[in-house]
Amino acid sequence: MSEQPVGVDAAKRVVAALDFDRLTAEVIELVKIPSVSGTPGEVRVQEWYSKALAEAGLTVDQWDLDLAGLAAHPDFPGVEVHRERAIGCVGTTGEGPAGLILQGHTDVVPVGNPADWSDDPFGAGESRGYIWGRGSTDMKAGVAVNLAVARAVVASGIELAKPLAVHAVVGEEDGGLGAFGTLMRGHLGEACVITEPTGGGVVIANAGALTFRIEVSGRPAHGALRKSGQSAVESFWAIHQALLEFEASRNLEREPLFAHNPLPYALSIGTVNAGEWSSTVPELLVAQGRLGVKLGEPVDEARAAFEAVVERACAGDAWLRNHAPRVLWTGGQFASGQLPHGHELLDQMQTSLTSAGLATLAPMGLEGGSDLRLYNAAGIPTLHYGPGHLDQAHVINEHVPIRMVHECARALATLAARRCAA
Numbered sequence: 001m002s003e004q005p006v007g008v009d010a011a012k013r014v015v016a017a018l019d020f021d022r023l024t025a026e027v028i029e030l031v032k033i034p035s036v037s038g039t040p041g042e043v044r045v046q047e048w049y050s051k052a053l054a055e056a057g058l059t060v061d062q063w064d065l066d067l068a069g070l071a072a073h074p075d076f077p078g079v080e081v082h083r084e085r086a087i088g089c090v091g092t093t094g095e096g097p098a099g100l101i102l103q104g105h106t107d108v109v110p111v112g113n114p115a116d117w118s119d120d121p122f123g124a125g126e127s128r129g130y131i132w133g134r135g136s137t138d139m140k141a142g143v144a145v146n147l148a149v150a151r152a153v154v155a156s157g158i159e160l161a162k163p164l165a166v167h168a169v170v171g172e173e174d175g176g177l178g179a180f181g182t183l184m185r186g187h188l189g190e191a192c193v194i195t196e197p198t199g200g201g202v203v204i205a206n207a208g209a210l211t212f213r214i215e216v217s218g219r220p221a222h223g224a225l226r227k228s229g230q231s232a233v234e235s236f237w238a239i240h241q242a243l244l245e246f247e248a249s250r251n252l253e254r255e256p257l258f259a260h261n262p263l264p265y266a267l268s269i270g271t272v273n274a275g276e277w278s279s280t281v282p283e284l285l286v287a288q289g290r291l292g293v294k295l296g297e298p299v300d301e302a303r304a305a306f307e308a309v310v311e312r313a314c315a316g317d318a319w320l321r322n323h324a325p326r327v328l329w330t331g332g333q334f335a336s337g338q339l340p341h342g343h344e345l346l347d348q349m350q351t352s353l354t355s356a357g358l359a360t361l362a363p364m365g366l367e368g369g370s371d372l373r374l375y376n377a378a379g380i381p382t383l384h385y386g387p388g389h390l391d392q393a394h395v396i397n398e399h400v401p402i403r404m405v406h407e408c409a410r411a412l413a414t415l416a417a418r419r420c421a422a
Contacts, residue, residue: 078331266367
């Protein structure tokens with residue numbers, strides 16, 4: 001009789017130990033905690049998660065992040081909201097570097113206007129095979145799966161050669177504060193899966209995203225005498241047109257991992273504020289947005305290319321030549337990142353999907369920033385695989401299919417056993 005691959009029997013035992021009813025209930029419980037970035041809910045959800053990991057039998061490290069110290073670090077990834085306090089949370093099944101890290105962020109984006117939702121955004125309703133509410137897809141379902149897999153590993157009683165670790169982080173939505181702090185604390189491992197929503201596929205790379213601010217000055221005048229002043233709004237138009245052309249040029253060459261998206265390196269103006277009075281020519285315009293960073297492109301080079309475009313636009317404008325706008329890099333600064341080519345983690349993840357009776361899709365790239373780049377930069381090969389579809393992230397009436405939550409748990413339970421079992 002031929003020998004089975006290492007970890008097959010252990011994987012069956014871990015999958016059998018999964019408690020799917022409890023998993024569904026914990027997704028709902030997590031969604032009910034309004035952990036919007038920068039609010040006290042971020043602390044509450046981390047405290048809930050730390051307690052749950054401890055009750056599952058893991059050794060838990062919960063600590064207050066040194067917000068000032070991390071922000072002073074030259075590699076700090078940036079933030080976009082103010083925090084008085086933030087908590088780190090790591091659970092492990094044993095001593096030493098983890099054979100596998102399961103990682104997820106517990107912070108969520110704001111809900112917008114609650115009246116636009118069909119129900120309470122944090123009510124966490126369950127209907128028609130879905131769990132509804134802010135963060136259900138991005139990514140309370142994923143962090144619930146991580147907890148369920150860790151609990152099943154312990155409950156199964158399998159012997160481990162290497163620890164399994166679970167990292168719960170905050171601040172992913174605005175830069176990666178929690179992941180950065182967790183890695184700086186020394187919580188490392190041989191490989192990592194981040195359970196961001198991937199629609200059943202596997203994401204092995206992410207483009208970067210840099211938050212910028214452009215300040216354009218004008219000259220105020222009475223609105224009835226518009227030509228005697230200089231509108232900052234009109235001056236910004238030349239810059240905006242140049243940036244649109246810049247965006248197009250950066251997306252001419254198609255990266256195979258982004259074949260599904262004609263504009264993987266988007267440049268978006270998110271907010272524009274100008275003027276103080278309706279009948280006064282505006283003397284200042286402030287535009288904020290994000291610049292997509294190409295795979296493998298150094299952040300400094302992306303910034304320099306952006307600034308050069310703004311400078312060229314100003315050189316061709318009579319007013320801007322003598323009144324150069326300020327370009328500032330603020331908020332989240334997401335570099336690109338990619339699983340090392342040929343690393344075994346991809347094959348192991350896809351094999352685990354097959355073992356769980358799930359389809360394997362061609363590896364993909366993620367157009368937005370994520371914690372993947374921080375873990376890969378720390379020498380921890382990392383990919384994304386998690387429940388839900390990305391088009392449900394940050395939207396009204398966000399929801400996640402319960403079926404996908406359970407499927408993801410089976411696949412990751414298999415992977416955890418094969419990477420960590422003796």
